Amino acid sequence: MATHKLLLLPGDGIGTEVMAQVKRVLAWLEETGLASFAVEEDLVGGAAYDQCGLPISEEAMKRAFAADAILLGAVGGPKWANVPYEARPEAGLLRLRKDLQLFANLRPALCYPALADASSLKRELVEGLDILIVRELTGGVYFGEPKTITDLADGQKRAIDTQVYESYEIERIARVAFELARTRRNKVVSAEKHNVMKSGVLWKQVVSEVHGADYTDVSLEHQLADSCAMQLVRAPKQFDVLVTDNLFGDILSDVAAMLTGSLGMLPSASLGAVEELTGKRRALYEPVHGAAPDIAGKGLANPIAMIGSLAMALRYSFGQGDVADRIEKAIAGVLAKGYRTNDIKSEGTTVVGTDGMGDALLAELAA
Amino acid sequence: MATHKLLLLPGDGIGTEVMAQVKRVLAWLEETGLASFAVEEDLVGGAAYDQCGLPISEEAMKRAFAADAILLGAVGGPKWANVPYEARPEAGLLRLRKDLQLFANLRPALCYPALADASSLKRELVEGLDILIVRELTGGVYFGEPKTITDLADGQKRAIDTQVYESYEIERIARVAFELARTRRNKVVSAEKHNVMKSGVLWKQVVSEVHGADYTDVSLEHQLADSCAMQLVRAPKQFDVLVTDNLFGDILSDVAAMLTGSLGMLPSASLGAVEELTGKRRALYEPVHGAAPDIAGKGLANPIAMIGSLAMALRYSFGQGDVADRIEKAIAGVLAKGYRTNDIKSEGTTVVGTDGMGDALLAELAA
């Protein structure tokens, strides 16, 4: 069994709390001989800024390049509201995504049956929901230049952000979406605003071309992003794979996640291209939820999304789908036994804190 | 009683069908002497393109400038999927918004008690919901330059869209939001992505400044647009007025509208600045729903959003709030009597078509 180089970046807020539970699972995997890791840990986000004035140090970036996979907690919080724009906590995460070229962000929005009642939506609309959002993560308005604020006359200012997409960026994310659809229910919805944005025109065109050339066995539907947001609320089960750009993906994946009632439950993977020589791809795994400053430090955070992210790493980066399955089964197990953190509690369940959920998970894993 | 100059632009798809019902209400208002109109009608969108090769003619634009208010149905449809970008149906609507400087788009998302069960959300989450989205409508990525697709080497293309906001644009829409909040529950949420976009940084800053200078009596909360989308699904009743930019407003207002279960019910107003000399402001009123090509021509469309848009025109453009009230009461009346179009039907209600709903409304108005 190979030793996996794993970099842990707990980050800010509840990021450190949920990462603490991942460490317990890593220790258990090591003890039982199921998986072996060379673990490093470093700072990102506000925590890094407080230490070195940067949202991620060059040292940490080097470690990120050297790692087989990265697990990240969450970044951000009101404490850093006034740091310079280039040093804000989010810039650390954005630099990781961009420099490592993690262009494919996979965000499953899965409704755990035991949690269907925690959704805002009626049970019948979300029960069995299983959407995979495939979000482009290294292009668009997040990284396009110019991105400036300029002083004009009379104290007026002008802010500019630029959405840029080149065909190859759209093509590669479309391929990821179609490939994944083939392993699922064979259906892709692509969302853009071609009626308003030129990048939407190009997006729709390239996705159609890739489809026509290589994936006619997969069904493809184009939706306008606004109408797609509506459809997510109206009838979410119509979706299998949803592919979209960086900014729309940010919003639509949050809507989809919230629908499931399982926000604290949802992991994500951000993947780079498969390298020709090694067959490896760079990868970062993180929960969909944020740093949640309102509950940080209280031991209330749900560690399941973070531990689910470790499972995704085992599956996508380390070829250990069996171990990933085992972790995911343990997650289902503790839910079935009625354990709930605050975010997913309902009548008749046993509410536990972050540590308590970790205890329950480890017991379930060992059983 | 003054004669109001009203321009009707039915547009495409169900736009013409719902506008036909507005004409019946206009005739009734005229007969009863409640309001008097000099009505003109013209084409916009695909209908205009089919006639003159443009999504709106210069003649129609002149009429739009001369009108006291414009009522617009909807634009777009698959028939025009392949017309040149500059001539697509939506370009007609966008030109009206931009040239008339209709910068303030008011989109009430109101849950009619009789329709709470038509929502995807659990009844208790949406019952009594009353959000007013204030969307900036003449700036941002919709109109910023450059907006281009360029050919690169090897058949590659690059698409660019540009989000531009100047302080004065943010200031004026913020003022509209704060003023409206004072007539409601005194609460404004402002949504942007200041953690990723420079326009978000400026947006947040200007909204805070306007608030601090003139509206400290109104409560103000900043939310990230992705997190705001989540909150709309999680706990929509926390919102009173929600102010945001053109693109986020497009998506968030569709989410909010869909929450209510009353999509076919929701009107909107797009307002310009109040002119110093005349006290007048340019205005366009349209349903939040689109041209719905799937049901167009079948007599199934719900005309209530369109007729509600006429009521908004009477209130905001013509100072006839009493007549607007009467129309809105009639809408509530037909719902209470159990009349429903297809989009809002539920068990035990009487399903009617577009004409049938018009009949019911006129009967209720006359009663």
Ligand SMILES: CC(C)[C@H](C(=O)O)[C@@H](O)C(=O)O
């Ligand atoms: C933290 C922030 C920069 C980030 C984003 O906007 O991409 C987050 O919202 C996400 O979705 O991962």
Ligand SMILES: CC(C)[C@H](C(=O)O)[C@@H](O)C(=O)O
């Ligand atoms: C038709 C389209 C251009 C328009 C928009 O994107 O603004 C529509 O979606 C809306 O919200 O009014």
